[in-house]
Amino acid sequence: MTTLRVGLVGAGPWARFVHAPMLADHPGTTLTGVWARRPEAADDLAAAHRSRGCASLDELLDGCDVVAFAVPPDVQAELAVVAARAGKALLLEKPIALDLTAATRLAEAVADAGVGSQVLLTWRYTEGVRAFLADVAERDPLGGRGQFASASALGGPFATPWRLEHGALLDLGPHVIDLLDAALGPVVQVRAHGDPNRWLGLLLDHESGAASEASLSMRSPVDPPRATLEIHTTTGVVDLDAAGVAGPTTFTTVVDELIETARGVPHPLDVRRGLHLQQLLDAAQRDLRS
Numbered sequence: 192m193t194t195l196r197v198g199l200v201g202a203g204p205w206a207r208f209v210h211a212p213m214l215a216d217h218p219g220t221t222l223t224g225v226w227a228r229r230p231e232a233a234d235d236l237a238a239a240h241r242s243r244g245c246a247s248l249d250e251l252l253d254g255c256d257v258v259a260f261a262v263p264p265d266v267q268a269e270l271a272v273v274a275a276r277a278g279k280a281l282l283l284e285k286p287i288a289l290d291l292t293a294a295t296r297l298a299e300a301v302a303d304a305g306v307g308s309q310v311l312l313t314w315r316y317t318e319g320v321r322a323f324l325a326d327v328a329e330r331d332p333l334g335g336r337g338q339f340a341s342a343s344a345l346g347g348p349f350a351t352p353w354r355l356e357h358g359a360l361l362d363l364g365p366h367v368i369d370l371l372d373a374a375l376g377p378v379v380q381v382r383a384h385g386d387p388n389r390w391l392g393l394l395l396d397h398e399s400g401a402a403s404e405a406s407l408s409m410r411s412p413v414d415p416p417r418a419t420l421e422i423h424t425t426t427g428v429v430d431l432d433a434a435g436v437a438g439p440t441t442f443t444t445v446v447d448e449l450i451e452t453a454r455g456v457p458h459p460l461d462v463r464r465g466l467h468l469q470q471l472l473d474a475a476q477r478d479l480r481s
Contacts, residue, residue: 195450196223198251200270201261202232204348210261213442215240219450226251252277257453260284263353268293272300280307280453285365286472287465289357294469301462307452308462312369315460316444319436320370323429327374330424335375336404337367341416344409358387359407360475365468367405374422375401383475393475
């Protein structure tokens with residue numbers, strides 16, 4: 192059986208820890224190349240995973256069917272448009288862009304090219320989260336709340352420039368907003384208060400009539416991070432501790448589903464989902480500015 196050829200854009204921490212081993216070790220995929228703006232980093236990462244460093248994005252695109260991105264959101268939004276127009280399916284990071292204009296342009300490019308897409312909202316590929324959402328779906332929800340607090344901005348491999356500049360809303364927010372939206376129905380209004388670089392609060396109104404709250408911080412000195420959700424229903428409370436749900440099988444699931452996405456099977460976490468989340472992030476940013 193022919194394996195899916197995947198090219199990787201990026202050679203930073205997330206590419207090293209997640210993308211490269213995930214794509215190189217899965218029996219259904221071949222990591223055909225790595226390209227990054229630092230050629231030496233791409234070469235080193237590729238060599239560690241039986242692949243090759245590419246001298247240009249065009250060289251990467253020539254040798255793959257799917258492009259996986261592990262780069263800052265603004266870089267992803269620019270380069271993913273090029274990959275989509277070249278007919279490549281996409282594995283995207285969250286958020287899909289830094290702003291709504293770029294996210295919309297990317298979603299339009301994917302639609303125009305007719306290629307598959309998938310957003311790596313890590314929690315959503317875990318058995319625990321899928322069981323949590325299935326449980327909520329069997330009940331009558333009233334509302335809920337979520338929290339994601341970490342020390343990631345205080346140092347370490349993920350204290351990267353874009354995260355430090357834009358804070359918890361764009362880095363942690365997509366995870367929590369996505370789950371509250373999935374559990375309680377589409378979010379139709381967002382209000383925000385606080386500071387994305389200290390502690391941020393969100394109030395979410397859902398199309399179902401439910402309401403929820405989210406608290407986010409990347410500067411809380413907690414170890415390990417705290418990521419919890421609770422959905423209150425007419426028959427009780429459904430709790431989730433999301434901090435420890437991801438494991439080795441999570442990333443196997445990502446690639447299993449990426450193979451189907453590349454074959455044309457629609458994925459619920461596609462670029463349109465990414466655009467929906469970007470619209471909510473944009474609404475929160477506008478509310479903070481006002």
